[in-house]
Amino acid sequence: MEDVARLAGVSHQTVSRVLNAHPNVSAQTRERVEQAIRELGYRRNTAARSLVTRRSQTIGVLGSDMSHYGPANTLLGVQQAARDKGYFVSMASLNEVTPVAIQDALEYFMMQSVDGIVVIVPHEAMFESLSTISMAVPLVAVGFGVDERLSVAAVNQRMGASLAVQHLVDLGHTAIAHVSGPPDWIDAAARIDGWRRTLAQAELDDSVLIRGNWSAESGYRAGLELAAAGKVTALFAANDQMALGALRAFSEAGLRVPQDISLVGYDDQPEAAYLVPPLTTVNQGFKELGARCMQMLLFDMANGHSGASSVVNPRLVVRSTTAPPHTAR
Amino acid sequence: MEDVARLAGVSHQTVSRVLNAHPNVSAQTRERVEQAIRELGYRRNTAARSLVTRRSQTIGVLGSDMSHYGPANTLLGVQQAARDKGYFVSMASLNEVTPVAIQDALEYFMMQSVDGIVVIVPHEAMFESLSTISMAVPLVAVGFGVDERLSVAAVNQRMGASLAVQHLVDLGHTAIAHVSGPPDWIDAAARIDGWRRTLAQAELDDSVLIRGNWSAESGYRAGLELAAAGKVTALFAANDQMALGALRAFSEAGLRVPQDISLVGYDDQPEAAYLVPPLTTVNQGFKELGARCMQMLLFDMANGHSGASSVVNPRLVVRSTTAPPHTAR
DNA sequence: TCCCCCTAAGTTAGCGCTAACAATTAGCTT
DNA sequence: AAGCTAATTGTTAGCGCTAACTTAGGGGGA
16 A cells, blocks of 8 residues: 555555545545556455454355255345445355354354354244344344344245235136145245135135145155146145146146146246246245345444344246136147 | 453463464463453454464355356365365355456455465356466366366366266166266266266267256256167266156156166265165265365465366265166066 | 573564544635 | 635554564573
8 A cells, every 4th residue: 555655646544545435535636546556456455454444344144055046046146245235255054053053153253253144044943043142243134034133134935925826816726736845944834824824815725735845856746646636726836846846747647737737836946937838936036135135234234233124025927837727728 | 362361461472372372382371361261252353363464264265056066065065174174265156157257256356365266167168267367366176177277176077977887888788878968067078078988998889968958857858868769778867957857757758767777867966865766876075075175275375376186086876776778677 | 500592471563454633735704 | 814614635553463572481411
């Protein structure tokens, strides 16, 4: 910085002011300094800066199940939003969701003196751990229910499920099944709940619930089961992969989609538009979720813990796997 | 640190010595200091430490395609290894593999003054970009071929493919097909090559190559195609998902696995053991890969750029989808 | 016994930056 | 024209740590 100052013929403090966009620098000086910075390829030393400002410009992201579409994309969304806001992202991932592992990971972030933490661990167990821990830095949890002890950013899963189911109801379906994710996943539970409530509101039967595990395989098995029973005209799958499995099962069983049975997925994975037929599904907007996370975290970092929540509304994407029941060819 | 020193009745430098495991501290003093640290819950300030030592204890991990099994698990492996070695992990992910995006991400890491960089971008295009860039900090690339300009840690994909194909050859198969990944992925190309070479060595035909895209869907289509043609008795799929798709296609086509057709996957994803029948596949050892990455990076960080390479050998996991051709029931 | 050396501490300086304050200049107002 | 304000720049101190140097106390060999 001293070198830059010398080259620009100013003091190091003026260079600092230029870098921090301080208002009281004349346009001419600013230009000279910027020129010198470019010329020398100067980069500010983060450590020195952190030492005096007492912020690291780093946020910690704690994750688990990163091989799944939801968590992986939430991480990407948060990462992108953080980078856009000038923050660095440090990550730690949990192999197992236990209090000890969580504690360790948080300790690791404290050692790094992160300015804030985002938690992407979509299990009920995490919520319990988190709500008993008192944190030294702001923390935003992704996907949990509203709770004043925690700042939360989430996609409204119940609404997403409602959107899907209501769409089927509106088309005239009266027997609508659901293949769910593992119920210890918060999102899976919320989607089951949304499915159930929407059916209740329409005074329809909610007895056909099949427990899946997110895999195409489990969707396939569910599809086979439903085709054999022949009791429903529509299926709401808790993710696109299970929908894909079901699609195959239906085709094997000689059921045409959507003429004989309608199908709605969840996630709007890129391939959803390219299935045959293209899958009606629910888009969760992970970019938006990531941006909201950062926004909340920045707010909490500025004003202290808020316990607020920010809910992103999912969007139904209607493609070709849904139609009124028993459509003539 | 001053507080700790006061409580332990020593100078702050002695505290520093204890924290850095300096030899010239008496056991008794060390104990007193450690006690004081525990009592006060003291944590060393990373920024101050970085400022004087000129290292950030942070490595940057540049990734892409994090929704795929390989990249995601490599990231996890590197992350774990880094944490074990006392390093923090900063991540940046690429939405598109272009020189500009790569340059931006590397610049971002330089701003953070990372001590080293790991690149997990399994595309040919990345290799070209990287080998023209000269880096200010050590960089280890994952999965590229050996090249003295780059330090590389990789799984020996050709060997993995060989293991799979040789296993089929040893069982007596003479017509062995391959469903590959997209050929701009380095791993996909290497597996094709391994398949081809092993067949050549056994003087077998390598004409049945089907280009897949990693998805179960593409494996399914390949399976259908092969079943219809009826020319091969074995299929080597470039990942487990495609193997899964093929498995279903074979079953639809009335082909029994392994009696009528043998199948080998690649990746050894957790679910591979639970397919029906359990899938013979190739295990890549991402933990080991991550550890090797860190080991090389640490070496390069200590001794300057090495251009060395470290190759992890994959392991064939024989389960139930492979058998000699045309086995009687 | 004396001196030297080795061990276990303490003291000092400075890493590169920003905040707070001080100083200078220019531009008004009266 | 004196005096005041505002805008711009410079000077100084210190963030919390480690490296390098300094000091104080014991042994052990001559």
